[in-house]
Amino acid sequence: MLCRPGAASGTARQILPTAPQTGAPGRRGTGAGARRPLRSGGMASDTVRDEVRAWLEEHWDPQLGVVEWRNRLADSGWGCVTWPTEWYGRGLAGSYEGVVREEFDRIGAVGVAAGVGMSLAAPTILTHGSDDVKQRFLRPTLTGELKWCQLFSEPGNGSDLAGLTTRAERDGDEWVVTGQKVWNSGAHKAAYGILMARTNWDVPKHKGISYFAIDMRQPGIDVRPLKQANGYSTFNEVFLDEARVPAANLIGDQDNGWAVALTTLAHERGANTARRPKFRNRDAGRCVAEAAQEAAEYFATYAWYPQRAGRPDLVGPQVRETGQDGDAVVRQVAMTVATQERLNRWTVQRSVAARKAGRPPGPEGSLAKLNGSRLARLCNAAHSEIVGAHGMLLGPEGPQDGMVGEVLISTPAMSIAGGTDEIQHNIVGERVLGLPKEPGGDADVPFRAVRTNLGRTE
Numbered sequence: 001m002l003c004r005p006g007a008a009s010g011t012a013r014q015i016l017p018t019a020p021q022t023g024a025p026g027r028r029g030t031g032a033g034a035r036r037p038l039r040s041g042g043m044a045s046d047t048v049r050d051e052v053r054a055w056l057e058e059h060w061d062p063q064l065g066v067v068e069w070r071n072r073l074a075d076s077g078w079g080c081v082t083w084p085t086e087w088y089g090r091g092l093a094g095s096y097e098g099v100v101r102e103e104f105d106r107i108g109a110v111g112v113a114a115g116v117g118m119s120l121a122a123p124t125i126l127t128h129g130s131d132d133v134k135q136r137f138l139r140p141t142l143t144g145e146l147k148w149c150q151l152f153s154e155p156g157n158g159s160d161l162a163g164l165t166t167r168a169e170r171d172g173d174e175w176v177v178t179g180q181k182v183w184n185s186g187a188h189k190a191a192y193g194i195l196m197a198r199t200n201w202d203v204p205k206h207k208g209i210s211y212f213a214i215d216m217r218q219p220g221i222d223v224r225p226l227k228q229a230n231g232y233s234t235f236n237e238v239f240l241d242e243a244r245v246p247a248a249n250l251i252g253d254q255d256n257g258w259a260v261a262l263t264t265l266a267h268e269r270g271a272n273t274a275r276r277p278k279f280r281n282r283d284a285g286r287c288v289a290e291a292a293q294e295a296a297e298y299f300a301t302y303a304w305y306p307q308r309a310g311r312p313d314l315v316g317p318q319v320r321e322t323g324q325d326g327d328a329v330v331r332q333v334a335m336t337v338a339t340q341e342r343l344n345r346w347t348v349q350r351s352v353a354a355r356k357a358g359r360p361p362g363p364e365g366s367l368a369k370l371n372g373s374r375l376a377r378l379c380n381a382a383h384s385e386i387v388g389a390h391g392m393l394l395g396p397e398g399p400q401d402g403m404v405g406e407v408l409i410s411t412p413a414m415s416i417a418g419g420t421d422e423i424q425h426n427i428v429g430e431r432v433l434g435l436p437k438e439p440g441g442d443a444d445v446p447f448r449a450v451r452t453n454l455g456r457t458e
């Protein structure tokens with residue numbers, strides 16, 4: 001089997017057909033705070049700090065609606081400084097992001113929207129989308145008006161993503177999509193999906209896939225939430241029955257969707273789509289209140305993600321509260337968790353530094369992801385060692401108000417989401433260590449002739 005290399009206000013229908021609200025021809029604006037022409041990349045960070053500070057002091061208005069404020073960010077380029085100047089950015093290297101974020105935090109200003117849209121859809125569209133696609137989708141994504149989900153995995157094709165069998169057939173100016181996706185986080189709240197579908201069955205599997213932006217709110221799409229063992233409903237099954245996608249929503253070239261997906265997956269390994277923004281003072285004004293409300297609604301779906309990561313922060317307190325801090329075995333287990341937690345932090349810092357230095361996502365993403373799975377498993381073992389059978393109790397009667405029980409059920413997801421541990425090992429083996437590719441693949445066979453675990457593809 002070949003493998004998966006990783007893994008507001010108004011509706012999208014109202015927003016998308018219209019041109020962006022300010023500026024012409026729809027990229028960046030000329031209104032309040034429109035930015036000056038591109039400055040060269042090698043600027044001193046003090047210069048950037050001075051510029052963003054001056055701009056924020058002039059333009060940050062906590063009483064604005066959050067969408068209006070983010071439109072100002074789009075016009076000025078200060079919301080997405082690494083994006084190109086013609087697409088709402090300032091064309092700066094990633095190394096300046098920290099300085100800009102510090103200035104936003106200093107004054108308490110709200111940033112662009114968080115989530116799948118900004119971490120997966122937008123970077124993919126920036127890299128592969130036509131100007132028309134960029135113009136219609138980037139601005140409402142960064143303002144938070146357009147929420148996205150990822151429609152990649154299928155019941156028979158998770159790791160073997162290139163074996164997907166959801167089909168898209170051309171019908172005039174549209175594509176007609178039929179198939180089933182699964183494990184689609186947040187699809188029940190999303191207005192748009194990034195979708196991979198097969199458009200050519202007569203070529204090898206990686207060469208016949210196309211990548212689309214699909215409107216989730218249409219009769220041909222049925223989103224069914226799944227109930228998880230830990231009680232949450234993050235994922236969905238998504239059934240597509242002759243759903244329609246305008247031909248103009250193709251991202252990248254027809255049949256070249258695999259290359260487009262690789263961009264998404266590289267960002268998926270490097271990003272945490274559930275990293276929640278922090279708001280110091282929610283009473284600071286309308287803008288902060290609206291952004292905090294938006295975040296509360298969006299991240300409610302991901303409330304179990306800290307438990308999924310193992311909650312290493314609970315290990316020390318649990319050892320002390322249960323009076324086991326003199327037990328040599330328990331101390332050893334707790335130290336192993338603490339050591340791995342620091343190793344992970346430093347690896348992530350290395351990855352962030354590489355991105356800031358302007359290097360594209362690389363193997364650090366796979367290594368950081370593997371470290372995350374390892375830490376989650378170590379935490380799981382440590383919690384079990386410390387609380388024993390009580391860890392099976394969920395709810396207020398369980399240890400740490402049931403959080404430990406939630407950890408024990410949730411940590412396996414770490415080794416699966418965004419590409420399983422085994423797949424990450426394959427990536428590291430092939431791309432970092434230069435080992436030979438997996439033997440016996442079906443990468444050169446026309447997809448129509450490939451047999452899958454669901455039978456023949458057609």
Ligand SMILES: Cc1cc2nc3c(=O)[nH]c(=O)nc-3n(C[C@H](O)[C@H](O)[C@H](O)COP(=O)(O)OP(=O)(O)OC[C@H]3O[C@@H](n4cnc5c(N)ncnc54)[C@H](O)[C@@H]3O)c2cc1C
Pocket residue numbers: 001002003004006007149150151152153154155156157158159160182183184185186413414416417418419420421422423426438
């Ligand atoms: C928290 C979470 C969020 C997710 N969100 C999304 C989402 O928003 N959108 C989306 O499309 N998907 C999402 N997924 C799905 C996820 O990408 C898949 O579950 C993942 O890629 C694995 O696919 P699978 O479940 O089909 O497992 P399978 O591919 O069936 O794998 C089963 C087992 O076989 C092993 N295996 C498979 N192939 C190989 C190989 N070549 N070599 C060695 N071992 C192999 C795997 O490692 C695994 O242990 C999410 C999953 C989780 C857990």
